[in-house]
Amino acid sequence: MATVTSHFRSPKMEQWTISVPIGKDFAPEDVIVKAVNNDLEVIAERWSPGGKVPLASFKHKCHLPAEVDAKTINTQLLPDGVLVLKARKH
Structure with a gap:
């Protein structure tokens, strides 16, 4: 499983x-990114050309x-x- 990293970058x-x-x-x-009440959700879905069959999906949630400031993401x-x-x- 891949590692998610989070930090403040500047000094x-x-x-x-x-x-x-x-x-x-x-x-x-x-890719869809949602931020609600300081909760962050990343959803990625790729569908077949007809849009009926999911080919790949990914979901990650964090606080x-x-x-x-979530409005500046x-x-x-x-x-x-x-x-x-x-x-x-x-």
Whole structure:
């Protein structure tokens, strides 16, 4: 199983980052990120061309640190299948 890492990146702890290895099976449009009540959920699903058969799926949930402003979350899906999420501190 892959490891999820989370931390504040800058010395002043102004930016929080989490790296979630979702795998190479997904395109950016396959990924949904939800943040509700300081809970973060990453869902990735790839469907067959007709949209009836799921070909791959991934789900990860975690609790955001209280200092994280969920409204500022930005995402980037890297070529190696790692989804990087960054957010600012309140």
